[in-house]
Amino acid sequence: MKKGIKGLRAAAMAAVLLCAGHAGAAAPYSEGTTVVRERGAAEQNIHERTTGKTNIRERVAGIIGETTPPQNRVFAPGRSRMMRRWDVMTEDTGGTLLFSDSPEYVKESGILYRDTVEGDARVLYYHLNDTAQPKKVAVILETEANLAIVSVTRGGTSTPSTDYLRVGKATQIAYFDPAQHVERIYVAKERPRLLSPAMNTTVLAPGELVYGVYDFHANAPVRVSVVMYGADVDPFSFLRTARVLPRDEVALRGTFQNMDRVVTLPRAYDPMRDGAAYFPIGDNIHDIYRSGVDATDGTPVVNYGNYGILYHIALPITGRGQVRCFLSPLGGVYAGAVTAVSDGQSRLIETPASRAYFGDQTLPEPPQIAQARTEGLLVLTQYTELADLGTYSTVHPVTFTYSPPGASNLPVNIILLPE
Template sequence: MKGKQIAMAVLTAGVMLMPSLVQARHAAVSGAVTIVHADRLAKNLQVRGSSDTKILDRIQNILRTQEQGQTVPEQKNLPEKQGLARWYMNSRDEGGTLLFSDSPEYVNQNGILYQDSVRGDARVLFYHLNSSDEPKKLAVVLKNEYNGKNTVTVTRGGSGQPSDDYLKVGKATQLEYFSQERNQKISLQPGMSRLLQENMNMTILQPGELTYGVFDFHAEHSVLVSVIMLDAYGDPVTAVENLPVLPKDAMRLRGTFKGMNRVLSARKVYNPGEDGGVYFMLADDKTDKYRTGIDATDGSAVINYGNYGINYRIELPVEAGDVDYYLSPLGGVYAGAMRSFKATKTYTLFPTPGERPYFGDRTAPESYAVQSQREAGKWQLAQNTELAPLGESVGQGETVFEFSPPGASNLPVAVVMLPKK
């Protein structure tokens, strides 16, 4: 990217988005009841915890339908210009530890891509491409560092099938990650090593293919977590003992980050009749700062450009009136999903966008003046600004959104709240 886009957008979860790869991205879901918000697809995409439908089958159906373009357009018909004011949010980081592995993104030899010890609540995110000329495997190996029995419980996770369609991999990964809670127990005796997911030993990356995964887990005692690349027919558990730690690439996107979740809460209750249209930014490193951490392999300080692997909880109370919510991509092409909560165990899934694999390519780049004005707190929403619907709220109450920056998408994005008219 050139010009202003370099200043306002981080590229992908590996900071490498090529024009020829501008295709599908990813999406997100989770909870007890899932409703995919795409009007024409309601019959096919509504998920209500059916026990006879596999998660991956649902994901493939969603992706297949999106690619065929069988949804109504979601672009809101706006006046020529819609003036918006910044909505101020309080931010705090909480939760366990994020282990982020995305450097080297393009891997051409066997080795350890990232490694650190963790205890308690944790999340591991890996995003790597096989750039060698041979089939490979990527695996996450857990080694018990405690002198007694240790139990690791995987509470949530997803990993798209490896493919050279990188954006589709990302979309499938987040769909699976947010689709359901898990309760997978991994028992480790002293000094014992096991895979985080057994299917990692059977998943092959052909040359040029990407693998991307996100897994939440809880370790009762300390475990050494190793993300490794190895030969297609090697044994990860034994191979990790002899593999070298590979050096970072120029982007240095790997590290350990304390506080794997971010809570954004509105500073005041929104009254659409009085406040009018408002917006706030996500992952812009201005109002929503990037996380800093440490690369445990060499002790250096690192920055998570894009806050990849950070889960956001966005709390938006409304005083009265009806509100429409939207997501708008400002850094370029983007695909993902968000979910909103209206009750404790009920959520609604919103692909962003739902009508096609990605969006953002039709939004004209901001001029320097418009960008400066938006960053100062006033934004003119132009006719060609793309918006993905995130549902609506009616009357007094609070809408809570869950969001995580999708790998392979451009940032930042804006959340827009408009009085319903």
């Protein structure tokens, strides 16, 4: 996962590619950017064994030249059909997001990101041990108040691994786990604390990735530091002398106000009247990337992909009939999870549920299809990769909770099909 940006568009092999590491100078993102994370080592090994192609351009060229349908897909039901883009309304709300993903490939111990927050907050960290020694990554809380109470309301991480897609999906499953309880951390003026004690027992071998997301509330200002340090080092002693590491070429770190995005429909969806519809998430055209500030030096930053933003997607339904919902990846490989709340019941849905990941077999768009998509039309074919989000009705509408998963690619479409 070397960071850098290369040109590659899905329709004509020229979209913008965001990889992770130091492959070259970063180019600016624009509207309609495809945010792409380079595949993890495990996925790359599988891909090399099955296709022999390691270069992205070779892979796309190979897909274009295929004459037989790809195998092990999630197929769209029925024949090809035209879908219309459904306009949605968005509102940004909630507390403060602290996003730590730069440097992503960490070559030395140090402070990866730091800022002070009060009230509702979320911290997301996503870092790989790019040294030759075992390391740990921790979130350390400090305060100048006599006592700060930090209530962790939701959180999740996974075992470090070189299989980055597995790390991304497992972390989302843990974060969206409904069986979580509030944990309180008491931070005193002279007594810093870890956001989770397990952080100081989790070791990253060289080449392994760690990814975590935690929501919390602080009743007084707390300084939050994301640090990487030696596996045999005390984190609090280390923090006293540690320095802030510089950003890498793709500056994915910063503080962003309003950590949630509420997505609503301007009117209720009628399956029989409105037909097949979709709306994109994370395309920077209809769903704009968030702007913030790198608190370590005051630099304005953009959250390319809205990683760490929690989407609340309410789908009111009217009329007769039911609607079946899907998530479809557009930018490349994807592995995550969402929650669906309907009829008072909440359930976790893996995306996809039948495979570890998907999006790797999406066919490039012909130019005429790409042009139609810019005009709000999209063709759903039997080869469109889909993750089933469930079937819902007027009596039991649904609200999805979604967040772009680490190690996965954007944008995605949320698709509504009459049943």
